[in-house]
Amino acid sequence: MEEWLEQVWFIPAETKPNSVGIIISCGIHGNETGPIVACNALLDLVRSKQLIPAVSLLLIFGNPQAINAKQRYLDFNLNRLFGNSTAGGTEAQRARQLEQACHRLQQQCGRIRWHLDLHSTIKPSRIERFALTPVTRGEYQLQWRPLLYAGGFRGLVRQTRRANTFSQYTHDHFGTDSFTLECGSLLQPTNQGDNALLEWLVAMVTEPSALASEHQDAPLQEFRVAEDIIRHSDQFQFMIDEQEPNFSPHPKGSLIYSDRDGPFYTSEQRYSLFLNSRVEVGQRAGLLLERIQ
Numbered sequence: 001m002e003e004w005l006e007q008v009w010f011i012p013a014e015t016k017p018n019s020v021g022i023i024i025s026c027g028i029h030g031n032e033t034g035p036i037v038a039c040n041a042l043l044d045l046v047r048s049k050q051l052i053p054a055v056s057l058l059l060i061f062g063n064p065q066a067i068n069a070k071q072r073y074l075d076f077n078l079n080r081l082f083g084n085s086t087a088g089g090t091e092a093q094r095a096r097q098l099e100q101a102c103h104r105l106q107q108q109c110g111r112i113r114w115h116l117d118l119h120s121t122i123k124p125s126r127i128e129r130f131a132l133t134p135v136t137r138g139e140y141q142l143q144w145r146p147l148l149y150a151g152g153f154r155g156l157v158r159q160t161r162r163a164n165t166f167s168q169y170t171h172d173h174f175g176t177d178s179f180t181l182e183c184g185s186l187l188q189p190t191n192q193g194d195n196a197l198l199e200w201l202v203a204m205v206t207e208p209s210a211l212a213s214e215h216q217d218a219p220l221q222e223f224r225v226a227e228d229i230i231r232h233s234d235q236f237q238f239m240i241d242e243q244e245p246n247f248s249p250h251p252k253g254s255l256i257y258s259d260r261d262g263p264f265y266t267s268e269q270r271y272s273l274f275l276n277s278r279v280e281v282g283q284r285a286g287l288l289l290e291r292i293q
């Protein structure tokens with residue numbers, strides 16, 4: 001096991017160290033404790049040789065300074081800084097380092113099969129655990145539905161607008177099967193520790209094929225992003241309860257927000273996700289989803 005950077009661990013597979021690599025990341029937002037605790041436990045299992053990954057693993061604690069400070073971030077949201085080399089500040093520097101670590105894994109292993117970037121939602125969700133894909137080119141290599149289902153993930157959100165997230169970066173640069181995984185809310189007990197998540201991660205790095213065969217019938221609710229809600233001015237305000245849980249439904253014709261260009265009504269039934277009006281002008285204040293399955 002090698003520490004390539006502060007809190008970035010390369011754990012070679014015992015048998016075929018150079019065949020293929022995988023990435024698990026957590027703590028891109030420093031206050032999302034549940035996945036950080038699970039990944040620390042995973043690292044302890046590796047250290048004590050109770051766990052040897054089937055393929056080489058890069059285990060990343062995304063933002064150590066924010067993790068120590070128990071804050072979402074210090075200067076800027078790290079998950080908006082990947083693939084954007086002109087940004088400055090603590091998080092921008094870290095994004096460059098993490099990108100380089102991924103390139104090093106690619107050079108060492110030849111191919112990166114998958115990347116799971118673990119997060120917690122700020123608010124509770126009607127679907128407690130769910131996965132998001134970045135904007136993808138083509139289908140993923142693995143059959144992910146049974147694998148995600150085995151981890152308790154019951155929703156899948158396909159993003160339609162490119163953002164400078166870590167999962168978008170790894171998918172774009174390495175053709176990796178990449179997900180942002182929302183593993184529960186900051187308000188739930190799982191944010192203090194999450195044994196179910198740990199057990200799933202252990203299975204994913206050792207024998208994922210067993211998980212896949214157990215959960216062939218994996219009924220995930222599937223959505224695609226219909227609208228990005230962008231805060232265009234200081235006049236922006238939600239006209240629905242911003243504190244509602246993620247995936248709250250809004251029928252066709254609902255008034256969702258108003259901004260300098262006037263009110264916004266839904267053209268079809270939509271589901272809200274990540275509502276947060278306290279973002280900078282020009283940043284995303286939420287998503288509206290359409291159900292596709």
Ligand SMILES: [Zn+2]
Pocket residue numbers: 028029032118119120
């Ligand atoms: Zn997060």
